[in-house]
Amino acid sequence: xxxxxxxSISDPLNAKLLLEIYxxxxxxxxxxxxxxxxxxxxxxxxxxxxxLADGVLKVVEENPIRGTVEKVYxxxxxxxxxxxxxxxxxxxxxxxxxxxxSLLGILREFGEYTAKENIDIKExxxxxxxxxxxxxxxxxxxxxxxxxxxxxxxxxxxPNKARKLRNIFIASTPPKE
Numbered sequence: 279x280x281x282x283x284x285x286s287i288s289d290p291l292n293a294k295l296l297l298e299i300y301x302x303x304x305x306x307x308x309x310x311x312x313x314x315x316x317x318x319x320x321x322x323x324x325x326x327x328x329x330l331a332d333g334v335l336k337v338v339e340e341n342p343i344r345g346t347v348e349k350v351y352x353x354x355x356x357x358x359x360x361x362x363x364x365x366x367x368x369x370x371x372x373x374x375x376x377x378x379x380s381l382l383g384i385l386r387e388f389g390e391y392t393a394k395e396n397i398d399i400k401e402x403x404x405x406x407x408x409x410x411x412x413x414x415x416x417x418x419x420x421x422x423x424x425x426x427x428x429x430x431x432x433x434x435x436x437p438n439k440a441r442k443l444r445n446i447f448i449a450s451t452p453p454k455e
Contacts, residue, residue, distance in 0.1 A: 282332035283355055284375050288383030290445045291317065292325055296334070296353065297433075304338055304352040316437040326351060377449065384447050403444070418450060 286292045298313055299305045305313075310322055317325075329335040330351070339350035364372045391397060391404060399405065413421065425448060435441055 280333070282329075283334050284379040286329055286332065286334045287376075288379040288386075290383065290387065290443060291321075292329065292334075293383075293445075294443070295322075295325060296329075299335070299351055300353055300357060304350050306341075306348050306350050308348065316443070329354075380447055380449075384445060387445060422448065422450065 287296060294314065295310060295317075298310065302309070307322060307326065310326075311317070311319060314322070326335060330337065333354045335351045336354045337349045338352045341348045341350065360372075363369065364376075388404075391402075397404075411418075429446060437443065
Protein backbone atom coordinates (compact mmCIF):
# COMPACT_ATOMS: atom_id res chain seq x y z
CA UNK A 279 0.00 0.00 0.00
CA UNK A 280 1.34 3.40 -0.92
CA UNK A 281 0.55 7.08 -0.48
CA UNK A 282 -1.99 6.99 -3.32
CA UNK A 283 -4.01 4.39 -1.46
CA UNK A 284 -3.82 6.26 1.83
CA UNK A 285 -4.81 9.53 0.13
CA SER A 286 -7.76 7.84 -1.55
CA ILE A 287 -9.19 6.39 1.65
CA SER A 288 -8.94 9.77 3.39
CA ASP A 289 -11.51 11.19 0.96
CA PRO A 290 -15.09 10.26 1.98
CA LEU A 291 -16.37 9.87 -1.58
CA ASN A 292 -13.44 7.70 -2.65
CA ALA A 293 -13.71 5.71 0.58
CA LYS A 294 -17.39 5.04 -0.16
CA LEU A 295 -16.54 3.79 -3.67
CA LEU A 296 -13.61 1.70 -2.45
CA LEU A 297 -15.68 0.10 0.30
CA GLU A 298 -18.37 -0.92 -2.19
CA ILE A 299 -15.82 -2.37 -4.61
CA TYR A 300 -14.11 -4.15 -1.71
CA UNK A 301 -17.37 -5.67 -0.46
CA UNK A 302 -18.51 -6.73 -3.94
CA UNK A 303 -14.97 -7.90 -4.88
CA UNK A 304 -15.44 -5.98 -8.16
CA UNK A 305 -17.86 -3.47 -9.65
CA UNK A 306 -18.75 -1.69 -12.86
CA UNK A 307 -19.49 2.00 -13.21
CA UNK A 308 -23.10 1.03 -13.94
CA UNK A 309 -23.33 -0.76 -10.59
CA UNK A 310 -21.74 2.17 -8.76
CA UNK A 311 -24.06 4.69 -10.45
CA UNK A 312 -27.11 2.71 -9.35
CA UNK A 313 -25.74 2.18 -5.85
CA UNK A 314 -24.69 5.80 -5.37
CA UNK A 315 -27.27 7.90 -7.15
CA UNK A 316 -26.00 10.98 -5.30
CA UNK A 317 -22.69 10.87 -7.19
CA UNK A 318 -22.86 12.63 -10.57
CA UNK A 319 -21.74 10.41 -13.44
CA UNK A 320 -18.89 12.75 -14.46
CA UNK A 321 -17.61 12.82 -10.86
CA UNK A 322 -17.73 9.03 -10.62
CA UNK A 323 -15.80 8.58 -13.87
CA UNK A 324 -13.24 11.19 -12.81
CA UNK A 325 -12.70 9.54 -9.42
CA UNK A 326 -12.38 6.04 -10.92
CA UNK A 327 -9.97 7.28 -13.58
CA UNK A 328 -7.75 8.94 -10.96
CA UNK A 329 -7.75 5.90 -8.65
CA LEU A 330 -7.02 3.66 -11.66
CA ALA A 331 -4.08 5.88 -12.71
CA ASP A 332 -2.81 5.86 -9.12
CA GLY A 333 -2.95 2.04 -8.92
CA VAL A 334 -5.59 2.09 -6.19
CA LEU A 335 -7.96 0.34 -8.60
CA LYS A 336 -7.33 -2.04 -11.46
CA VAL A 337 -9.44 -3.19 -14.40
CA VAL A 338 -10.10 -6.93 -14.14
CA GLU A 339 -12.48 -7.29 -17.11
CA GLU A 340 -13.61 -5.36 -20.13
CA ASN A 341 -17.03 -6.29 -21.49
CA PRO A 342 -18.27 -5.01 -24.86
CA ILE A 343 -21.76 -3.52 -24.46
CA ARG A 344 -23.62 -1.76 -27.31
CA GLY A 345 -20.57 -0.38 -29.05
CA THR A 346 -18.66 0.59 -25.92
CA VAL A 347 -16.52 -1.25 -23.39
CA GLU A 348 -17.66 -1.61 -19.79
CA LYS A 349 -14.78 -1.84 -17.34
CA VAL A 350 -14.97 -4.00 -14.25
CA TYR A 351 -12.95 -2.56 -11.39
CA UNK A 352 -11.32 -4.27 -8.42
CA UNK A 353 -9.00 -2.97 -5.74
CA UNK A 354 -5.38 -2.63 -6.75
CA UNK A 355 -4.31 -3.78 -3.28
CA UNK A 356 -5.09 -6.82 -1.20
CA UNK A 357 -6.35 -4.86 1.78
CA UNK A 358 -7.07 -7.94 3.89
CA UNK A 359 -3.52 -9.24 3.43
CA UNK A 360 -2.09 -5.78 4.09
CA UNK A 361 -4.05 -5.35 7.32
CA UNK A 362 -3.22 -8.89 8.44
CA UNK A 363 0.45 -8.31 7.70
CA UNK A 364 0.36 -5.00 9.58
CA UNK A 365 -1.21 -6.71 12.58
CA UNK A 366 0.96 -9.85 12.46
CA UNK A 367 4.21 -7.90 12.16
CA UNK A 368 3.16 -5.06 14.46
CA UNK A 369 3.97 -2.63 11.64
CA UNK A 370 3.58 0.64 13.52
CA UNK A 371 4.64 2.77 10.55
CA UNK A 372 1.76 1.49 8.39
CA UNK A 373 -0.68 1.87 11.28
CA UNK A 374 0.51 5.46 11.72
CA UNK A 375 -0.04 6.14 8.00
CA UNK A 376 -3.59 4.74 8.15
CA UNK A 377 -4.47 6.82 11.20
CA UNK A 378 -2.75 9.96 9.91
CA UNK A 379 -4.48 9.90 6.52
CA SER A 380 -7.83 9.11 8.11
CA LEU A 381 -7.49 11.96 10.58
CA LEU A 382 -6.32 14.35 7.87
CA GLY A 383 -9.44 13.51 5.87
CA ILE A 384 -11.66 14.15 8.90
CA LEU A 385 -9.80 17.39 9.69
CA ARG A 386 -10.22 18.54 6.08
CA GLU A 387 -13.98 17.92 6.33
CA PHE A 388 -14.22 19.85 9.61
CA GLY A 389 -12.13 22.68 8.13
CA GLU A 390 -14.37 22.96 5.07
CA TYR A 391 -17.47 22.87 7.27
CA THR A 392 -16.31 25.39 9.86
CA ALA A 393 -15.15 27.80 7.13
CA LYS A 394 -18.76 28.19 5.94
CA GLU A 395 -20.66 31.31 6.97
CA ASN A 396 -23.92 29.84 8.26
CA ILE A 397 -23.27 26.55 10.00
CA ASP A 398 -25.69 24.96 12.42
CA ILE A 399 -23.67 22.52 14.48
CA LYS A 400 -26.64 21.03 16.32
CA GLU A 401 -28.93 20.80 13.27
CA UNK A 402 -26.15 19.39 11.10
CA UNK A 403 -25.37 16.70 13.67
CA UNK A 404 -21.69 17.62 13.77
CA UNK A 405 -19.62 16.76 16.78
CA UNK A 406 -17.26 14.38 18.44
CA UNK A 407 -17.20 12.12 21.43
CA UNK A 408 -14.28 10.99 23.53
CA UNK A 409 -14.77 8.31 26.15
CA UNK A 410 -11.82 7.37 28.34
CA UNK A 411 -12.71 3.88 29.59
CA UNK A 412 -11.13 1.03 31.48
CA UNK A 413 -11.71 -2.16 29.52
CA UNK A 414 -10.15 -5.52 28.86
CA UNK A 415 -9.32 -6.29 25.24
CA UNK A 416 -12.39 -8.52 25.11
CA UNK A 417 -14.67 -5.79 26.48
CA UNK A 418 -13.21 -3.24 24.07
CA UNK A 419 -13.65 -5.52 21.06
CA UNK A 420 -17.22 -6.32 22.07
CA UNK A 421 -18.08 -2.62 22.42
CA UNK A 422 -16.45 -1.71 19.09
CA UNK A 423 -18.23 -4.61 17.37
CA UNK A 424 -21.59 -3.23 18.58
CA UNK A 425 -20.75 0.24 17.30
CA UNK A 426 -19.62 -1.08 13.92
CA UNK A 427 -22.72 -3.28 13.65
CA UNK A 428 -24.95 -0.26 14.32
CA UNK A 429 -23.16 1.88 11.74
CA UNK A 430 -23.05 -0.92 9.20
CA UNK A 431 -26.84 -1.01 9.36
CA UNK A 432 -26.86 2.52 7.90
CA UNK A 433 -24.47 1.75 5.04
CA UNK A 434 -27.09 0.95 2.41
CA UNK A 435 -29.39 3.89 3.19
CA UNK A 436 -30.23 5.84 0.05
CA PRO A 437 -29.59 9.59 0.07
CA ASN A 438 -32.56 11.94 0.25
CA LYS A 439 -33.32 15.45 1.56
CA ALA A 440 -33.00 14.32 5.17
CA ARG A 441 -30.05 11.95 4.69
CA LYS A 442 -26.62 13.46 4.15
CA LEU A 443 -23.31 11.72 3.59
CA ARG A 444 -21.32 11.72 6.82
CA ASN A 445 -18.04 10.20 7.89
CA ILE A 446 -17.80 8.61 11.30
CA PHE A 447 -14.28 7.86 12.42
CA ILE A 448 -13.77 5.48 15.35
CA ALA A 449 -10.38 4.79 16.80
CA SER A 450 -9.18 3.28 19.99
CA THR A 451 -5.90 4.57 21.31
CA PRO A 452 -3.17 2.34 22.72
CA PRO A 453 -3.56 1.45 26.40
CA LYS A 454 -1.99 3.83 28.87
CA GLU A 455 0.52 2.25 31.21
